[in-house]
Amino acid sequence: MASTDLPPIMLDHLYSMDDNLKAGGPLLLLENARENPVVGDEPSSETAPVVDPVSISRCCIEKGLFPAVPLFFQYPCGISKGWSEWVDRELRDPSTCAILRRAQVLDAIFLSKLWDIHIEAKMLRHVVRRWSAATHTFVCSWGEFTPTLEDVANISRLPICGDRSPFGIALTPEETDNLAVLRRGAPTSPSTSLRFSNWIQYFGDANRQGPCRLAAFIALWLGRFVFCDFSQDCLHERVFPLALAIARGDTIPLAPMFLGHLYHLLDRAQLLEKSASGSMGVETLLSSGFLQVFLWERLKGLDVYSLPHSHAMKLADWGKGSFMPDNLPLVCRWFKRMQRKGQDFLKLLDNVEDFIFRPYGTSAETFTFVPFYADVSDTVEVPAAVSQSDQFRKYALLSAAPIPLPTLGDNRAEVSVTYSPHRVRRQFGLDQGVPGSPNHGNPFALHRVFWSNDHIPASCRPIFLASKTRAGGFSRG
Numbered sequence: 001m002a003s004t005d006l007p008p009i010m011l012d013h014l015y016s017m018d019d020n021l022k023a024g025g026p027l028l029l030l031e032n033a034r035e036n037p038v039v040g041d042e043p044s045s046e047t048a049p050v051v052d053p054v055s056i057s058r059c060c061i062e063k064g065l066f067p068a069v070p071l072f073f074q075y076p077c078g079i080s081k082g083w084s085e086w087v088d089r090e091l092r093d094p095s096t097c098a099i100l101r102r103a104q105v106l107d108a109i110f111l112s113k114l115w116d117i118h119i120e121a122k123m124l125r126h127v128v129r130r131w132s133a134a135t136h137t138f139v140c141s142w143g144e145f146t147p148t149l150e151d152v153a154n155i156s157r158l159p160i161c162g163d164r165s166p167f168g169i170a171l172t173p174e175e176t177d178n179l180a181v182l183r184r185g186a187p188t189s190p191s192t193s194l195r196f197s198n199w200i201q202y203f204g205d206a207n208r209q210g211p212c213r214l215a216a217f218i219a220l221w222l223g224r225f226v227f228c229d230f231s232q233d234c235l236h237e238r239v240f241p242l243a244l245a246i247a248r249g250d251t252i253p254l255a256p257m258f259l260g261h262l263y264h265l266l267d268r269a270q271l272l273e274k275s276a277s278g279s280m281g282v283e284t285l286l287s288s289g290f291l292q293v294f295l296w297e298r299l300k301g302l303d304v305y306s307l308p309h310s311h312a313m314k315l316a317d318w319g320k321g322s323f324m325p326d327n328l329p330l331v332c333r334w335f336k337r338m339q340r341k342g343q344d345f346l347k348l349l350d351n352v353e354d355f356i357f358r359p360y361g362t363s364a365e366t367f368t369f370v371p372f373y374a375d376v377s378d379t380v381e382v383p384a385a386v387s388q389s390d391q392f393r394k395y396a397l398l399s400a401a402p403i404p405l406p407t408l409g410d411n412r413a414e415v416s417v418t419y420s421p422h423r424v425r426r427q428f429g430l431d432q433g434v435p436g437s438p439n440h441g442n443p444f445a446l447h448r449v450f451w452s453n454d455h456i457p458a459s460c461r462p463i464f465l466a467s468k469t470r471a472g473g474f475s476r477g
Contacts, residue, residue, distance in 0.1 A: 009278035012068040014122045015129070020141045020350035021058065051144075055134035057270050066274050070281035071125045073288035074232045077117045080196050080224065086204035087113035090217055091323035099214070102249040104159035107329055109218075111157060112225050114316055117289035118338040123345050124288055127295065130349075133267045136420050142352035143432070144423050147262065147294050149399040152255040153370040154360050155293050155331045158226070160395040162253035162451040166406070167414045169241040175248075178212035182219060182240045194235040196224060212244075219243035226258050227408060229265055229285045238412040253406070253450040256398075260407030260417035262287055293334050297359040301348045303340035306333035309366045330360065330367040357426045361468045372396040373429065374465035382462055398450065400428045400462040404443035406450065416443040429466030431473045 053059035061068050087109060090096050100106040130138045137144035149160050171179060185193030186202035202208070203216035210216075222243055223235040230236035242252055265286035272282045296304055307315070312332040317324055348354040360369045373396070374380045382397065402422045409415040421428065423435040439459060440446060448454050455461075466472070 009067055010069050010276075010280060011278070012070045012125060014070075015061075015068040015125055016346070017058075017062060019126075019346040021130075021139070022141060051132050051137075051139060052134050055132045056139055057129040057131070057273060058139075060274070061129065066276075067278040068129070069273055069276050069278055071121075071128060071269065071273070072281055072283045073119060073121060073124060073286070074283050075228060075285050075288045076224070076232050077115070077119055077289040077292075079113065079116055080200065082197070082200040082204060083220070083224075084113040086200060086217065088322040089204075089206060090214070092321055096214060097323050099247065099249045102251070103246045104251050105157075105218075105221075105246060105254070106323065107157040107325065108225075108254075109221055110323055110325065111329060111331060112221055114332065114335050115225065115289065116335050117292055118336070119288045119292045120339040120341065120345075122341070123295065123339070124291060126346065127291070127349070128266065128269055128284075128286075131266045131270060133270050135423055136263050136266075136418050137423050141350040142355070143426075145298065145355065145427065146420065146424050147259060147291070148421055148424070148427060149255050149259060149395070150360065150370070150372045150427070151294055151297070152259050152290075153372070153395065153399075154329075155290055155297070156225075156255070156258065157329055157331075157370075158254040158258055159251055160253060160255040160398055160450070162251040164245055164250040164252055165448075165451050166242055166245075166252045166254075166257060166408070167412075169245050171241065171244060174211070175244045178215055178244060179240055181210070181212050182216060182243070183237055185235075194237070196220065196233050196235070199235060212247075215240075215243045215247040218246050222246075226254060227261055228287070229261070232285060238408055238410075241412070256405045256419075256450050257407045258287075259419070260405030260415070262290065263405070263417050263419075264407065264415070293331055296334055296337075296339075298356050299345070299348050300354045300356055302345060303343045304337050306337060307335070309333070312367075325368070327366050327368045330369050333367060357471065358429055358468060370395075371468070372399055373468035376465075376467050378470055379430070379464040379466050381464055394456075396465060397456055397462055400425070400430070400465070401456050401460045402438040403446050403449060403456070403460050404440060406444075406447040414444060414447070416447065426472035428462075429468070429470035429472055430462075430464060433474075 060066055091110065097106060100109060127138060130140060132139055135144065137146040152158055153160055186198035188198050192198055199216070199220055203213060219235060219239050222239040227236070227239055246252060265284060269282060269284045269286060276282055296302060309328065312328050312335070315335065316328055316332060361371055361373065372393070400421050402419055404416040405419045407415050407417055422438065425432045446457065446460070449456055
């Protein structure tokens with residue numbers, strides 16, 4: 001007689017439902033929030049769409065729709081062998097630095113040689129399960145929060161705006177020849193020709209000065225630190241045209257592409273856990289190092305201590321004549337830091353007073369940051385036609401505008417990903433109104449605003465920008 005025993009269910013024993021996420025909780029104001037909020041037009045609370053609980057793994061697990069299985073974060077958060085030395089060699093060349101500076105990736109590539117983030121997997125498993133695939137925000141008892149373009153610019157130092165479309169890049173005959181060289185990869189077996197270690201050993205050889213050396217260097221950086229989802233130790237050839245464009249000094253809007261990529265992988269992690277149905281664990285290549293730093297910047301009370309600037313400088317300055325910024329980017333204070341295990345982070349996650357809505361630009365340290373605030377005391381109204389002035393920086397407006405994010409699909413095709421800053425307005429120092437549903441029309445047409453002189457459409461343009469110290473409140477809706 002055939003056995004009727006069901007296969008055992010694999011459970012995530014690090015996961016707990018003992019948190020404060022309850023339905024219908026009150027809106028919690030910050031201590032210094034404005035009493036007279038300014039939100040502009042907003043839908044009524046009765047007609048506004050609510051977050052569908054089915055879009056959140058935490059709610060599905062609570063309802064028994066599927067069990068929590070182990071989530072394994074496979075993104076390589078440490079430093080690949082030989083990569084730091086290759087970065088130092090390239091950044092000793094002033095002409096290379098000039099090209100990378102023109103492409104606005106010099107700081108980002110410098111950071112990659114130091115990128116050593118110790119993740120707290122238990123906390124990340126809980127936070128990832130608060131992700132709503134419908135709104136692209138994390139949900140907690142006091143509201144929603146999400147990584148924005150401001151976070152990407154300050155943590156990863158990737159450019160928000162560009163001067164070139166990242167899709168359908170036109171190549172010269174010489175660049176086409178170099179593309180063929182990159183596709184062949186390192187002279188090993190076909191199955192290992194694009195492996196990180198073999199790529200570094202071959203193209204990163206100090207004695208090799210081929211015509212596509214710089215493009216090969218940039219390609220590894222893109223495939224390892226920006227668009228890593230194909231394999232934890234192999235390149236995907238979809239980054240090669242981008243690398244060739246950057247190697248000639250073109251600026252590609254990598255920040256929205258990275259953020260759209262991150263959102264896409266968070267969505268995928270939820271789908272994989274649902275499909276697993278308790279039969280297996282789930283592996284994800286989402287940028288866990290970035291997500292970890294994002295949480296360290298945003299949550300007060302976590303038992304992890306950042307490096308002072310003087311100590312961070314000592315760790316960073318070992319390039320022996322290579323490029324070194326005068327003041328380090330903010331993320332350098334988190335390299336090689338480790339969060340104490342066993343801390344009850346769920347209470348912090350669901351307490352609005354423990355969330356830092358405006359983490360950048362308020363520290364007395366000398367780390368550098370990218371300013372996304374208006375140079376005013378409170379708020380300033382954004383005009384219909386915005387000039388390229390300090391007060392209305394285009395990248396600050398784009399960070400707060402609900403414009404779909406362009407990113408790369410698996411076959412290098414253009415993909416559009418929902419971006420919901422209108423649901424997390426307090427992260428920009430603005431007052432949170434009842435979030436509506438932006439009418440984008442053709443989302444692919446809106447992508448152009450990231451690499452052209454097109455103005456942000458009136459339907460998406462933020463009405464206000466806030467000062468760096470302003471604490472946002474709620475509307476009366």
